[in-house]
Amino acid sequence: MPELINIALLTFLVVISVVIIRAKDVFTAVMLSGIFSLLCAGLFTVMDAVDVAFTEAAVGAGVSTVLMLAALSMTTSQEKERPTNWGALVVAVLTGALLVYGTLDMPKYGDPAAPVHTHEQVAKRYVETSLVEIDVPNMVTSLLASYRGFDTLGETTVVLTACIGVLLLLGGRRREEDEHEGS
């Protein structure tokens, strides 16, 4: 059963992505990308990644969409007509073809014997001993906080960087507007 939901959601995602590409109005594209993220969140739940699903729903569907809407309100949502860019299509499809080629040697979906699940010191260790070592039932939390705590620190720094970046770009810009008109 979950597989059916899985297939249905994936199909939906493809449809939405095509609609986004074809949307004339960027506002529509933003709303659709919000829905895209929500569906992804659903898919993540099906694939047992509840923490990710939650974050994707909040950050991907929520925060990103709000940010984009805010940006659109300050700029313009009209997109200029452009002919189909065949060069871009070729590049994108070639990249896709390369990836599909790469999938041919991959373990099957859900295969418990896949290397990613069986590494003694990585996945298996997290699953088998994190309760003892960290004493938190949610393995994802143990990983985030301890085994790979440094990634989390990096992640925090990324957020700090983004905040500083946005402040640098948008902070106190009213005064500069005239200057930029002139340049």
Place this chain on the structure above:
Amino acid sequence: MNIDVGLFNYWVVVILMVAGLYTVISKGHLIKKIIGLNIFQVSVFMMYITMGKVEDGTAPIFSETAVAYSNPLNSVLILTAIVVGVATTAVGLALAVRIHEAYGTLDESEIIEMDGGE
């Protein structure tokens, strides 16, 4: 009921990546490019999560009833990646706003034209 989906998931993920990549390269509107980037990144996230799934597994939270757990590592990595993605989106949008102020347009080719073709 179990259907052997095999590599189907990955292939759809690849299609989504292609869609995202195409949007980034071909679309002129800067914010739409950012949407394309998002789609591209989210589909990569999906690849990670797909490989983390274990048949008959449950979410990686300890419980008495679970037979197997899906891989927690992938979830952790993607949690980080999602935050990185939204951070990039935020900076990109801020840039778009500034570009609109400076150029009066968000269309890539018009901007290139105003820059003197550089």
Place this chain on the structure above:
Amino acid sequence: MIDHFPAIQVALPMIAAAVVVIVRNPLVSHLIATGVAWISAVIAWTLLQSVLASGPISYQLGGWAPPTGIEYYIDPLNAFVLFLVSGIAAVVFPFAGASVAAEVDENKHHLFYACLLLCLTGMLGITITGDAFNIFVFLEITSLSSYALIAMGRDRRALSASFNYLVLGTLGGTAILIGVGLLLMQTGTLNIADLHMRLEGAHAASKTVLVALAFLTVGSSLKIALFPLHAWLPNAYAHAPSAVTALIAATSTKVSLYVLMRFIFTLFGTAVVFDVFQLQRVLLPLAVIGMFVGSLVAIYQTNIKRMLAYSSLAQIGYMVLGISLVNESGLAGSIVHMFNHAVIKGGLFMVMAAVVLRTGSADLSAMRGLAKRMPLTYLGFVIGGLGLIGVPLTAGFISKWYLVLGAIQNGMWLIVAMILLSSLLAVIYVWRVVEVGFFEEPDPEAPEIKEAPLSMLIPTWIMLGASLFFGVMTDTTAGVALEAARQLMGAP
């Protein structure tokens, strides 16, 4: 204390960035940033000496042994790059003051310095870590701060250049993420040493590993600005604030190049990359084309910052060429050129920062007769230019020597000729600027132009002095590069 140097190396600028945001005072921010950069350089130097004396350092973050936890792994190669990055920062940060004061709003100075510190944090993090996913995280820190810094340029073109970089940079970062994911799928681990061990077995020639290699190479090449993935670089360098250009041009592409080396030599290993997948057949032509396209386009630029940017493109070609020669001399050439070019190009962009500060333009026409008005600055350009050409007694010569030696060892005479021919193209674009400065008279109606302030001159000359120093005292550069190359090529 010394045991924790690896962690402090990254954590110090990270914490300092947060402190600077809170402090808000422009002067104090600048002082903190400078001080931190100096301490970082000292730490990196200590680490380098320790690695050379007593072998690689492994530092376990959070006390979890790799591959369970994240590991910092320092060998001669990344110790060298750490020293390069922090050393450049230590010279550029104090230099930035005058230039930033002129180009950035005063109420944003603290944010600007915070961003510089974060950029440094990211680069040090990328370099020091032994974990493939961790590289991605820190790569994004560097990238995000670079986008913001580049966008601070006065010209509105800085904004579009930054956006362009953001799009391509994110694609590059995501490509690395895909590559790391594919490897994770095949091996179940993220630790680079562990990945290498597990890839040596049955998976070595699998399709998935090949695609992973392709994505990691493309991803890092985008960040390196290897031809033809260089579109973001010229505008970004030309329009970013001068101090930012000096820092980014000297370090950012080098760190990305380090990442590529790390992937190729440590993660996959030469056997997989060169014997099984024959990556050199792709890299070598791209490197050579890059060398020529970069130099040829540079000749026709009138904006000197842009000219130097295209010259970087050509120099990046040299570095990638060294990798694709697949022998110790070539690789040593590549590593040593990474260092030498950083010092030379950093110095040249610092010279241009001084020129922009005084004349308000980086255009060739603004530099007419400038050698009389700003003799010390202009002499700096000559020294840097000679280094770029690779005249003996400058650092550039050392790199060229090893690259040529590497090519001769492979019997690739055509490549030898290409390396030398393209370095002669450098003569043309450098000499153009030299001639205008020395042999043309300044515009009589132009306002009086003073020599650059000491706060700029001293760091600039330290940088250019280094390019001379490391042209004759090669123990620390060529010596370490040879040792690093030996280890990367798998010698015991």
Place this chain on the structure above:
Amino acid sequence: MSATVLIVLSMFMPLVAGLVLRAFDKEPNIRDGFSLLVAVGTFACVCSLTPMVMAGERPAFQLLEMLPGLSLAFEIEPLGMLFALIASGLWIITTVYAIGYMRGHHESNQTRFFTCFAVAIGAAVGAAFSANLLTLFTCYELLSVSTFPLVAHHQSAESRKAGRIYLGILLTSSVLFFLPAIVWTWHLTGTTDFVAGGILMGKIPDAAVPLLLALFIFGAGKAAVMPLHRWLPAAMVAPTPVSALLHAVAVVKVGVFTVVKVVTYTFGTKLLTDTGGSVWLMYVASFTILASSVIALGKDNLKARLAYSTISQLSYIVLGAAFANELGIMGAGFHIAMHAMGKITLFFAAGALIVLVHKTEISDMAGIGRKMPWTMGAFFVGSLCIIGIPPTGGSWSKWYLLMSAADANVWLMGVLLISSLFSIGYLMPVVTTAFFKPLPPESDHDHHDDHHHEGSGNVEYDHILCVIPPVLTAAGCVLLFLFSDQLYALLEPVMAANR
């Protein structure tokens, strides 16, 4: 003083002096006096090294290690000693001459001129003393770069174009050929040191010998072997002291010096004769000798004619090296000295004509010998030296080269003889025009008088400073003839090593 100190002093005194000179930008008298002092000092240092080398010592000094296993090192052997003596000795005379010339000609940027000049001499002495190919290459490049501002001195469009040709050809050839030749040598042998008898024997496949030699010959573009000779006539836009010392002595001699050094100390004459690796070079050098002589015949501008004459004479030295036998090397070494002395005399005279009577074209020089007997007399002696007629030194070098050709390739004796006729053909008419054609009535006299008036009374002084040097060097040509046994004794060990 120890040998090391002397070596360091003779190279670095000019280099450092060049930088110090800048400080005296506003004090031309101090600046020029200081230049002269340094020139004398440098020559004294070089001279005091000579007895040691004559006694068979090889003073050496390693400055620093440039690349792991490769150092910037100096070791004095007879050829280098000879070259250093010539360069530093003639520098003194040239400095005197340059002071007169630059002031008489009211040149601008004189400080830059003297600075670059000093640096160039330092580089030339460094090249002479270099103990390995890498050091030689370094000094070679330093010389190219430091002489560029001298060539482009006038800053006019023409001189900048000439500067570009100059630097373009010299840098291109050295980087494209010389550098890979050195790296290749290093790859083959693991060393670039100069070792008597050569280092390549048994390390290089026979078929590669001519190839590597070609890389060296064309890499040393300063030797002006055709087709890489274009820079030399172009460089003639420089002020005449530059043409005299650098483009007749220091710069071009570094080129041929490199050729001789490489033949004797890298290949070894035995390797070349065994493999026949230098046969092609005999023909290329012969062609250059003849072709440039013919071109010289057609030039009316005196400096241009002398430039082509230089190209021709340089190839004599290359030819001597290409013969790769004892007498050839001896002849080449001799000709380095003889041509230097003879050609600098000719350029001094040509420069004196420019400064004092503003003559550059030979056809305008009718009767000038009667007005300037000393200058043109010196020109005559210099011409004899270039042609190779006793009692001038040039006759010795021509003699050795002829003998060498008799051993190596009899047919090429013909080339030497014919080209001597050519050199009579392009030099003697200058002398005959100057002495035997009547002075045209009053034509340029007015101009000369103008010069007197605006020349702020310095003319006599300039006059002397411009006239004494050519007379001195002309005397040198004769002295070299008389004391050739000293020269022979100095160069003997080079021959012995290649026996």
